[in-house]
Amino acid sequence: MATILYGRDLSPFARRVAVWAALQGVALERRPLMVNGPDFETLKTVNPMGRVPILMTEDGEALIETAAIIDFLEEQAPAEAKLIPVSGAPRREVLQIMAYGHNTVEKGVALVYEKNRRPEEFQWPEWRARLEGQITGGLDEMESRAPADGFAGGDRPNGADVCLTLARDFIQATNPYLLDQGYPKLTALAARCNAMAEFGASNPTAPA
Numbered sequence: 001m002a003t004i005l006y007g008r009d010l011s012p013f014a015r016r017v018a019v020w021a022a023l024q025g026v027a028l029e030r031r032p033l034m035v036n037g038p039d040f041e042t043l044k045t046v047n048p049m050g051r052v053p054i055l056m057t058e059d060g061e062a063l064i065e066t067a068a069i070i071d072f073l074e075e076q077a078p079a080e081a082k083l084i085p086v087s088g089a090p091r092r093e094v095l096q097i098m099a100y101g102h103n104t105v106e107k108g109v110a111l112v113y114e115k116n117r118r119p120e121e122f123q124w125p126e127w128r129a130r131l132e133g134q135i136t137g138g139l140d141e142m143e144s145r146a147p148a149d150g151f152a153g154g155d156r157p158n159g160a161d162v163c164l165t166l167a168r169d170f171i172q173a174t175n176p177y178l179l180d181q182g183y184p185k186l187t188a189l190a191a192r193c194n195a196m197a198e199f200g201a202s203n204p205t206a207p208a
Helices: 012-023 039-044 066-076 088-117 125-145 159-174 184-194
Strands: 004-006 029-031 054-056 062-064
Touching: 004 012, 012 066, 012 088, 012 159, 062 066, 088 125, 088 159, 125 159, 125 184, 159 184
Parallel strands: 004 029
Antiparallel strands: 004 054, 054 062
16 A cells, blocks of 8 residues: 555645655655545545545554654654654754744644635734734744755755745745745745755645
8 A cells, every 4th residue: 555645735734744755765645635625525534634634654544743744754764864863952953943834834824714714804904913923923033043055954954944945935825925025045945945856846836
């Protein structure tokens, strides 16, 4: 049985799993199902909550939640393919950068729902402004932690590079005005990463 990933590339959570697996040389069969729309009931047959990502392992085990799936991939990977340092300050640094990326895209998803899913008469301008401020705060912190050149992982991307790039790409794809102040280090890192097939194949901002 193939390892199957459920979720579209526009989902920053499903894309993180796809990029992570690609960097580790793990082949995936993709099922780009949408949480919104007719795919919801199909997704519920695999994850009763109807959420993505879902990773169906070769043994038929359905894993949910991005962090748990990443933990599985890290556990299975040989030492040279792991994207998170094993211990100490280097591990904490990567995990903290990953957390900023994760939190930023969570707020980005919330903003998409507020702007695009909630009827206009029920939208709350103060809540939207709060979300935008939280996203900007995350982008500011990620810009300060992004490598000036190369990758945070050294000669190849690690988990920090993955989350920095995917957070920036998701905001670019959904609410690009939040990137108007530039974020030059993040933008340059995303360009370096997306030039790699492991990232570029799932880049939601790439021209069709």
